Amino acid sequence: MPNTVRANVKVKVPRPDNVIFGHGFRAIALMPSLKRSSSSRPSGLSSRVSEFHPAVTLYEPAVEQESPRRSKRVKREPTEAKLEDLEDLIPLNADEEDVPKGEASSFSATASPKKSPKKAKAIPQSLATPHPAPVKWRETYDTIKEMRSRIIAPVDSMGCDQAQHKETDPKNRRLATLVSLILSSQTKDEVTDAAVANLRTALGGSITLQGIIDIPESQISEAIAKVGFWRRKTTYLKQTAIMLRDKFEGDVPKTVDELCALPGVGPKMAFLTLQVAWDLNHGIGVDVHVHRITNLLGWHKPPTKTPEETRLNLQSWLPKELYRDINHMLVGFGQVICLPVGPRCDECELSRKGLCPSARVVKSKNRKPIAFIKPEEAKPTVEIALEEDSSDIKPEVKEENLT
Numbered sequence: 001m002p003n004t005v006r007a008n009v010k011v012k013v014p015r016p017d018n019v020i021f022g023h024g025f026r027a028i029a030l031m032p033s034l035k036r037s038s039s040s041r042p043s044g045l046s047s048r049v050s051e052f053h054p055a056v057t058l059y060e061p062a063v064e065q066e067s068p069r070r071s072k073r074v075k076r077e078p079t080e081a082k083l084e085d086l087e088d089l090i091p092l093n094a095d096e097e098d099v100p101k102g103e104a105s106s107f108s109a110t111a112s113p114k115k116s117p118k119k120a121k122a123i124p125q126s127l128a129t130p131h132p133a134p135v136k137w138r139e140t141y142d143t144i145k146e147m148r149s150r151i152i153a154p155v156d157s158m159g160c161d162q163a164q165h166k167e168t169d170p171k172n173r174r175l176a177t178l179v180s181l182i183l184s185s186q187t188k189d190e191v192t193d194a195a196v197a198n199l200r201t202a203l204g205g206s207i208t209l210q211g212i213i214d215i216p217e218s219q220i221s222e223a224i225a226k227v228g229f230w231r232r233k234t235t236y237l238k239q240t241a242i243m244l245r246d247k248f249e250g251d252v253p254k255t256v257d258e259l260c261a262l263p264g265v266g267p268k269m270a271f272l273t274l275q276v277a278w279d280l281n282h283g284i285g286v287d288v289h290v291h292r293i294t295n296l297l298g299w300h301k302p303p304t305k306t307p308e309e310t311r312l313n314l315q316s317w318l319p320k321e322l323y324r325d326i327n328h329m330l331v332g333f334g335q336v337i338c339l340p341v342g343p344r345c346d347e348c349e350l351s352r353k354g355l356c357p358s359a360r361v362v363k364s365k366n367r368k369p370i371a372f373i374k375p376e377e378a379k380p381t382v383e384i385a386l387e388e389d390s391s392d393i394k395p396e397v398k399e400e401n402l403t
């Protein structure tokens with residue numbers, strides 16, 4: 001005999017109280033004493049309480065539907081978007097850029113042809129209440145100018161004013177200046193300079209309007225690929241070239257309002273274009289350095305929030321003959337001495353003279369000294385001023401830095 005004990009166990013199952021068939025259901029009834037639970041439910045069936053008796057549960061074939069339970073696992077979207085994809089999503093900072101907000105949609109390459117281009121709006125030229133001239137501004141200005149004469153900054157050899165020198169035709173010179181400025185926003189001078197050179201090569205050796213119109217966008221993009229927002233700027237260059245051809249007789253316009261009507265061009269670029277391309281001194285080109293440094297110097301009360309506020313304040317009191325110089329002077333000063341991150345207050349004359357309220361103590365142990373040019377090494381500059389409306393023109397020669 002196997003050692004098996006057989007036990008007859010009888011389980012007493014209570015008799016169901018109600019069994020209902022019919023009503024089109026494949027139904028069984030459960031005893032009211034049994035707890036309704038999802039585990040007791042036959043699979044593939046859905047349940048509901050009978051409308052005839054609350055103790056009766058009816059089962060019917062389940063209708064396929066999505067489970068309401070949500071997975072705890074979070075579905076992750078790919079996070080590493082390509083830089084070029086992000087580019088168009090990053091809003092340009094109006095403080096640092098000349099590209100007005102919302103412009104991308106108005107001028108995107110895929111924009112509907114029904115959309116009209118940016119409308120020209122008048123650029124304000126003065127404040128209702130002029131800002132007073134800051135105390136000791138002249139001494140501060142001259143001190144920066146003196147320091148600036150002893151440093152070499154990237155803007156000196158690669159600024160927007162340099163792009164024109166490789167062109168001979170006057171229209172192309174002006175166009176090259178405008179192109180350089182459009183490419184320069186949010187981009188270092190070195191990168192802009194290289195991009196302008198690449199574009200010139202792609203256009204066959206000269207930056208011409210027809211060349212920009214004819215060349216495929218992909219080739220422009222390839223040439224300017226290293227500048228910030230290159231995709232958007234590719235579109236701007238194309239659209240600008242077409243606007244210049246159709247509305248401005250193929251030349252760069254001569255007013256700030258017309259310039260600001262071009263895609264990608266704002267007041268800073270417009271004033272600089274007028275100064276460099278047309279030698280017109282109508283306003284100050286306020287870029288991020290001018291905006292930042294004049295605020296550090298405490299020249300704005302209260303501090304300004306945008307380059308446009310800075311421009312209007314400065315234009316209230318700065319002599320007009322300095323409008324052009326202040327940009328170049330402060331850009332170079334900001335590139336070498338008053339750096340955006342870690343300004344070299346330890347090497348700054350303004351700190352020594354107590355002219356800068358933002359001066360700070362710098363631990364200069366590990367910092368490279370700034371390579372100031374000795375006065376005797378500075379190149380002599382000769383400026384020749386011609387007196388106008390004089391039949392007997394005698395050149396007046398001013399000599400500077402001739403020590």
Ligand code: SF4
Binds near residue numbers: 344
């Ligand atoms: S003292 Fe410092 S913060 Fe002030 S201008 Fe000079 S470098 Fe800039």
